Amino acid sequence: xxxxxxxxxxxxxxxxxxxxxxxxxxxxxxxxxxxxxxxxxxxxxxxxxxxxxxxxxxxxxxxxxxxxxxxxxxxxxxxxxxxxxxxxxxxxxxxxxxxxxxxxxxxxxxxxxxxxxxxxxxxxxxxxxxxxxxxxx
Amino acid sequence: xxxxxxxxxxxxxxxxxxxxxxxxxxxxxxxxxxxxxxxxxxxxxxxxxxxxxxxxxxxxxxxxxxxxxxxxxxxxxxxxxxxxxxxxxxxxxxxxxxxxxxxxxxxxxxxxxxxxxxxxxxxxxxxxxxxxxxxxx
DNA sequence: CTAGTTGCAAAGAGTTTGCATGGCG
DNA sequence: CGCCATGCAAACTCTTTGCAACTAG
Numbered sequence: 001x002x003x004x005x006x007x008x009x010x011x012x013x014x015x016x017x018x019x020x021x022x023x024x025x026x027x028x029x030x031x032x033x034x035x036x037x038x039x040x041x042x043x044x045x046x047x048x049x050x051x052x053x054x055x056x057x058x059x060x061x062x063x064x065x066x067x068x069x070x071x072x073x074x075x076x077x078x079x080x081x082x083x084x085x086x087x088x089x090x091x092x093x094x095x096x097x098x099x100x101x102x103x104x105x106x107x108x109x110x111x112x113x114x115x116x117x118x119x120x121x122x123x124x125x126x127x128x129x130x131x132x133x134x135x136x137x
Numbered sequence: 138x139x140x141x142x143x144x145x146x147x148x149x150x151x152x153x154x155x156x157x158x159x160x161x162x163x164x165x166x167x168x169x170x171x172x173x174x175x176x177x178x179x180x181x182x183x184x185x186x187x188x189x190x191x192x193x194x195x196x197x198x199x200x201x202x203x204x205x206x207x208x209x210x211x212x213x214x215x216x217x218x219x220x221x222x223x224x225x226x227x228x229x230x231x232x233x234x235x236x237x238x239x240x241x242x243x244x245x246x247x248x249x250x251x252x253x254x255x256x257x258x259x260x261x262x263x264x265x266x267x268x269x270x271x272x273x274x
Numbered sequence: 275c276t277a278g279t280t281g282c283a284a285a286g287a288g289t290t291t292g293c294a295t296g297g298c299g
Numbered sequence: 300c301g302c303c304a305t306g307c308a309a310a311c312t313c314t315t316t317g318c319a320a321c322t323a324g
Contacts, residue, residue: 007278007323029313044281049314072313088254097254107244116268117225117234127260131253144298144303166288181306186289188304209288 006054011043015051019061019076026064026073026096062122064096086121090130097130143191148180152188156198156213163201163210163224163233199259223258227267234267 006012018035019027029045029052036043052074055061064073064087073096086099108119143149155172156164166182166189173180189211192198201210201224210233223236245256 009279009323011280042281045313046282046315047280050279053315088248088252088256090254091257091260097252099248099252104244107241111225111236111263111265115225115234115236117227117265118267118271119225119263119265120228123228123264125261126248126256128248128254128256130255134255146298146304148305179306182288183290183307184305190290 010041011047012051014039014041014043015048016055016060016076019055019074022076026075028073064123064125087125088130089125089127090133091127092129092133095130095132096125147178148184149188151176151178151180152185153192153197153213156192156211159213163212165210201260201262224262225267226262226264227270228264229266229270232267232269233262 014036015032018032029049032048032052033045036048052061052063056063056074060077061074062077064075086104088097088099089095090097104119104121108121111117111119151173152169155169166186169185169189170182173185189198189200193200193211198211198213201212223241225234225236226232227234241256241258245258248254248256
């Protein structure tokens with residue numbers, strides 16, 4: 001778990017700090033790249049992608065799968081990991097909503113029992129339409 | 138609905154026919170491109186993408202959102218549309234499983250009532266690990 | 275000192291677009 | 300004949316890789 005796996009560089013610190021500061025939000029690689037372009041400490045995007053990969057592998061970050069055309073989303077994971085909540089993404093405005101409740105419970109059980117498939121809520125994003133966009137339509 | 142929206146060309150026919158012939162399976166743009174490269178009637182990939190977009194917009198195809206790095210998936214929709222079933226994707230072997238049952242029902246209702254969000258099962262892919270991969274681990 | 279790290283630029287994968295030619299209706 | 304469709308290549312977006320210079324431990 002606590003893989004030393006690498007040096008503790010300024011860039012690594014800065015990237016992790018930035019993502020942690022966003023805590024409950026998701027961050028895209030593009031956002032991070034843009035952020036550091038405007039900062040005093042410019043970080044090459046290759047470095048950012050490399051850290052995103054490493055941090056995800058080491059378990060410090062979670063990578064969400066969303067529609068590939070706008071890039072992947074990352075989020076920092078606190079010390080306790082079992083806060084596996086679902087995400088909903090609106091297919092109109094692109095808003096990503098965090099579901100804090102345990103709504104997946106029954107479905108998860110059903111799929112495991114009947115279909116021998118273990119759902120990983122942390123990676124799953126449900127698509128649909130949010131209230132705002134429905135009202136506009 | 139029945140938008141004439143375009144001519145009835147050989148390419149359009151061939152592409153739609155190919156996807157329909159896969160009926161219950163999903164097809165990626167890359168598969169279609171590869172298929173027609175090897176056929177007697179070569180179709181440029183621009184044409185394939187353009188038709189994929191049009192067919193999706195007109196409702197003849199459904200586009201699934203999967204991890205962007207391997208491309209989107211498409212599937213033909215028969216005349217009756219209400220067969221909105223879920224998909225499960227194994228994050229180890231990449232297998233995409235079709236769930237024929239109505240397992241989403243309760244969750245869908247809960248999310249709509251409590252979170253004012255209308256889930257679109259046809260676009261949603263649940264991630265997790267399939268039985269085969271679990272056994273190997 | 276030595277192995278991991280950085281940054282640039284080039285390479286890749288997937289998808290979109292511009293433009294001249296070709297084909298449906 | 301007019302408009303849409305086609306195909307090629309170039310453009311684009313997101314991500315990865317090669318490589319020489321650099322730095323943490």
